[in-house]
Amino acid sequence: MSPVVTIFLVVYYAIVVGIGFWAVKKGAAKNLEGYLLGGRQIGPLVTAMTLQATSMSGYMFLGAGSAGYTTGYWAIWYASGDIGGGVVNLSIIGRRMRKLSKIMGSLTSIEYLENRYPAAATRLIAGLLSVFFLFFYVLAQFIGGGKGMALVTGLPYWVALLIAVGIIILYTYLGGYFAVAWTDFFQSAVMIIGVVWIFSAALHYLGGFTAVNNAFAKIDPTYLSIWGKGLGYKGQWGQVAGAVLIFSVGYMGWPHVVTRHMAMKDPKTARTAGLYSTIWNLFFVTSPYIVGILAIVILPNLKDPELAIFSVAGKLLPPAVTGIVMAAIMAAIMSTADSILLQVGTISSRDIYQRFFNRNANDKQMVMVSRLLILSIGIIGYIVALLRPPGVFAIVVFTTSVLGSAFLPAYVCAVWWKKANTPGAITSMLGGAIVAFVWKVAAIDSATAIHPMFAGLVVSIVLMIVVSLLTQKSSPVPKHILKAMEEAESLGDIPKDMVNMAEFALNAEAEEIKKLDQE
Amino acid sequence: MFGLPGTTVLVLFGFPIFWIIYTIIFLIVSRKWGKVEKGGKK
Numbered sequence: 001m002s003p004v005v006t007i008f009l010v011v012y013y014a015i016v017v018g019i020g021f022w023a024v025k026k027g028a029a030k031n032l033e034g035y036l037l038g039g040r041q042i043g044p045l046v047t048a049m050t051l052q053a054t055s056m057s058g059y060m061f062l063g064a065g066s067a068g069y070t071t072g073y074w075a076i077w078y079a080s081g082d083i084g085g086g087v088v089n090l091s092i093i094g095r096r097m098r099k100l101s102k103i104m105g106s107l108t109s110i111e112y113l114e115n116r117y118p119a120a121a122t123r124l125i126a127g128l129l130s131v132f133f134l135f136f137y138v139l140a141q142f143i144g145g146g147k148g149m150a151l152v153t154g155l156p157y158w159v160a161l162l163i164a165v166g167i168i169i170l171y172t173y174l175g176g177y178f179a180v181a182w183t184d185f186f187q188s189a190v191m192i193i194g195v196v197w198i199f200s201a202a203l204h205y206l207g208g209f210t211a212v213n214n215a216f217a218k219i220d221p222t223y224l225s226i227w228g229k230g231l232g233y234k235g236q237w238g239q240v241a242g243a244v245l246i247f248s249v250g251y252m253g254w255p256h257v258v259t260r261h262m263a264m265k266d267p268k269t270a271r272t273a274g275l276y277s278t279i280w281n282l283f284f285v286t287s288p289y290i291v292g293i294l295a296i297v298i299l300p301n302l303k304d305p306e307l308a309i310f311s312v313a314g315k316l317l318p319p320a321v322t323g324i325v326m327a328a329i330m331a332a333i334m335s336t337a338d339s340i341l342l343q344v345g346t347i348s349s350r351d352i353y354q355r356f357f358n359r360n361a362n363d364k365q366m367v368m369v370s371r372l373l374i375l376s377i378g379i380i381g382y383i384v385a386l387l388r389p390p391g392v393f394a395i396v397v398f399t400t401s402v403l404g405s406a407f408l409p410a411y412v413c414a415v416w417w418k419k420a421n422t423p424g425a426i427t428s429m430l431g432g433a434i435v436a437f438v439w440k441v442a443a444i445d446s447a448t449a450i451h452p453m454f455a456g457l458v459v460s461i462v463l464m465i466v467v468s469l470l471t472q473k474s475s476p477v478p479k480h481i482l483k484a485m486e487e488a489e490s491l492g493d494i495p496k497d498m499v500n501m502a503e504f505a506l507n508a509e510a511e512e513i514k515k516l517d518q519e
Numbered sequence: 520m521f522g523l524p525g526t527t528v529l530v531l532f533g534f535p536i537f538w539i540i541y542t543i544i545f546l547i548v549s550r551k552w553g554k555v556e557k558g559g560k561k
Contacts, residue, residue, distance in 0.1 A: 076530055268552040271545075
């Protein structure tokens, strides 16, 4: 490995670990709200950048490059939706979710669902679905980090993986959400510098955008078509809808992403953060796909398409710049892995351990439990990643489809539809997850040319509407929730008597009493 | 344009323009969010 690349990586790692220690010094772990949500003090720029860096995983440097390399301009459909993912999320649920979560005293995105759709089953189902699918997601990031580090540094895979995973665990363990948000902010800057640099270098090398497209026309003109190489996707609007939806509206269904709304300094933060998100996405999102497409001409005989961007960087850039691109790739991977690791630890501690096993745990104990679970999940992830299960990045798209299908209607209706009730939310979550899962596993997507995300989303939306309407009499939305929704709808500060409303804290107890009464 | 078919150009540049317009509309629609909350009144 070039000493310059080593220096870049060492400096990069030192900065992210330094942010972890700085977060501890700032008192990020002094109470549970501080540890899980950064004390709800995150401003618009950091909110926008943590939202984007968390959403854009290592997939953008490995999977997106591969999609461009193997399908040509078809891959642009994914980027087309992705550019608006941040602003859609912030504009539709950002402000209201920040306000409603504060009124309900929710500290996790799963607890928020239980408070809005009161039932132990809501939390159990949402918690288990999230932990199961997010674990695969974080696993993909770990493996991507280990593979990338090993490729560039020449270190054995297990050592490279240990370094990458060890650093993520360290700063997440230390500073919780505050450290994760600020490292994401730093990493988003590294990511955009890296991707713009490699994009410019590749275009310059090929003599400009028109020249490269003329070169494609000679290799295989169908690469230029929006329907993909060999026109393989021609007329498949179900696939197009899924590709556009997955990274645009799909983000609103990801528990680790919507947590960003709950941690904002105030509801109006969503407005400025939306602007910053779009600006960042316009420069970042399309570039990795295009670099993958350009790699068809630059490196026509590439064995592993997932390494298209790594390989283009290695071929075209001097070592110093390769160091920046390598840091950008690690930044994309780590900024997603840290958020998911924190989310999985949080759900396991707050939504499963405290909710179902130890109601009386105090803040100090819960910070400790969260930290221990982050450490344990990180270690388990490391061990599984050592085995390098195949097709990991395919899992990322699959996992995001399932999570988006399961949770999107639940999160959107939580703030927008007063008739959305508990049976509607539970059937919507289960139905969406099952359909998206089965659609992919049973290869129904290939047979029908309909993307799993599109199929799952249609089912979960229909179930939310139909079941909620049919069960309005038997399961009406409680009055205190309607009152909280009305307050979330309005502009202005939350009235003092509505902050952390007692009714929501008593939800679980009320439910148990109701059960006892029925018995 | 750029040696690409019309539909590819439309998707490649049309979606970014759409999202820019969406963001501008969002900023216009939400322009009162900050002002109202500074005063703490509805």
